[in-house]
Amino acid sequence: MPNSPKISDYLIPEIQRIMRKQLAAWCNPFKLTPAEIAAVNEIIASSAAARYPNVAEALNAVDLGKALEGSTITGISADKLFIASVIQVSLKIGIMLKKTGWPESLVGKTIVTLSQEVLA
Amino acid sequence: MKNLTVWFILGAFLILPAFALADDDPIRLVDGEISLTAVRTELEKDAVGLMAELFPKLNTARYFVGPGGVGYLGPKIEIRSGSDDAFQSLLAKVSGFWMITPPDDEDHEPDYTRHWIHVFPFSVGIEADRDFKTPSALVEFGWTPLGPRKVIDPQAPSKSQRFGLSPNRGLGVYLQGGYKFDNIDESEDASGMSADQGGDSDESQEKPDEPIARVKTEATYAFTMMNMISLVPRGTGWYDMLNQEFYYRLEALLRFAIIPNNFSLDFLYEKGSGAPNFNEGDQYSTGLTIMF
Numbered sequence: 001m002p003n004s005p006k007i008s009d010y011l012i013p014e015i016q017r018i019m020r021k022q023l024a025a026w027c028n029p030f031k032l033t034p035a036e037i038a039a040v041n042e043i044i045a046s047s048a049a050a051r052y053p054n055v056a057e058a059l060n061a062v063d064l065g066k067a068l069e070g071s072t073i074t075g076i077s078a079d080k081l082f083i084a085s086v087i088q089v090s091l092k093i094g095i096m097l098k099k100t101g102w103p104e105s106l107v108g109k110t111i112v113t114l115s116q117e118v119l120a
Numbered sequence: 121m122k123n124l125t126v127w128f129i130l131g132a133f134l135i136l137p138a139f140a141l142a143d144d145d146p147i148r149l150v151d152g153e154i155s156l157t158a159v160r161t162e163l164e165k166d167a168v169g170l171m172a173e174l175f176p177k178l179n180t181a182r183y184f185v186g187p188g189g190v191g192y193l194g195p196k197i198e199i200r201s202g203s204d205d206a207f208q209s210l211l212a213k214v215s216g217f218w219m220i221t222p223p224d225d226e227d228h229e230p231d232y233t234r235h236w237i238h239v240f241p242f243s244v245g246i247e248a249d250r251d252f253k254t255p256s257a258l259v260e261f262g263w264t265p266l267g268p269r270k271v272i273d274p275q276a277p278s279k280s281q282r283f284g285l286s287p288n289r290g291l292g293v294y295l296q297g298g299y300k301f302d303n304i305d306e307s308e309d310a311s312g313m314s315a316d317q318g319g320d321s322d323e324s325q326e327k328p329d330e331p332i333a334r335v336k337t338e339a340t341y342a343f344t345m346m347n348m349i350s351l352v353p354r355g356t357g358w359y360d361m362l363n364q365e366f367y368y369r370l371e372a373l374l375r376f377a378i379i380p381n382n383f384s385l386d387f388l389y390e391k392g393s394g395a396p397n398f399n400e401g402d403q404y405s406t407g408l409t410i411m412f
Contacts, residue, residue, distance in 0.1 A: 073290030
């Protein structure tokens with residue numbers, strides 16, 4: 001008898017979709033390849049593009065620590081804005097993520113690996 | 121004894137909220153940036169300067185979602201010091217931000233991509249001179265607007281930066297309120313042994329044992345070539361509402377990236393020391409910066 005599906009099997013693709021949208025919002029264009037920039041531009045044109053397989057393929061393996069380098073003049077880093085918006089958007093659609101205990105650094109983390117760590 | 125009291129308060133400001141809000145992880149890492157520089161000071165002396173920004177990671181992620189927005193809270197330390205009369209200050213605070221939810225996108229989810237985003241940084245902490253003579257307890261509340269994300273041109277990513285989402289391009293406005301403590305050792309002061317001069321003198325009209333109320337603005341717009349060379353002019357102004365006095369700090373940083381985002385050679389000109397001394401002198405420095 002095959003293993004029964006877990007709730008996380010449904011939730012993780014949705015978290016990854018939200019992370020792709022927020023990556024488009026907060027990324028540093030200097031740190032992206034042309035293929036990744038093309039995927040981000042698709043999301044800028046339509047938020048529905050975050051569901052497209054080609055966009056997912058291009059963005060799911062991006063090193064978030066590098067792609068989210070940057071901060072505001074008041075010292076708020078882009079990775080904190082990314083995490084805050086991911087938590088908020090996820091909550092709005094009914095997915096509860098951790099509010100503490102996120103990784104110390106997003107360097108080396110991808111949307112695939114991070115999404116598996118942050119479900120509450 | 122007064123010093124000990126102030127340091128105790130400082131420690132409490134930083135440590136207690138962090139532990140109260142964190143999970144059970146102990147201190148593991150610190151993020152930050154340290155610059156060691158050769159300085160030509162206001163009194164034409166050659167000095168050594170140190171600037172450090174540290175973000176202690178006490179299980180850093182403390183996010184909270186509320187009606188109309190989402191926020192974050194964490195500790196931060198900024199140290200600016202040096203030998204002789206080099207500019208100096210120490211800022212230790214618990215800081216965070218509140219970000220207003222933008223309108224929804226086609227998925228009926230907050231659209232952080234195509235709208236202006238309004239972020240309100242806030243902090244509670246202590247700023248002081250190097251000798252901790254007149255530490256000030258400070259509450260700060262600000263506003264930073266972030267522009268909408270434009271379509272990115274792969275040929276010119278520097279022109280596709282989101283306004284405000286670069287430390288080198290942005291605008292910030294704050295209200296600051298607090299209290300300036302008197303921690304001066306009067307026996308030393310009377311003998312003249314500790315009289316400050318040059319870059320470490322206190323030229324502020326804010327008096328010890330009195331409240332502080334300021335409006336602070338920051339603005340910068342950098343010019344970058346190939347992600348290797350950058351010229352970063354930055355201006356900061358303070359309006360002291362209680363004494364009706366205006367202070368400013370201007371700086372121009374020329375940075376050559378040796379290893380981008382890790383190691384750079386910096387040339388810096390500064391006019392005015394900024395809070396808390398509000399010294400008007402100028403200072404030149406050359407040095408290496410390590411980002412970690």
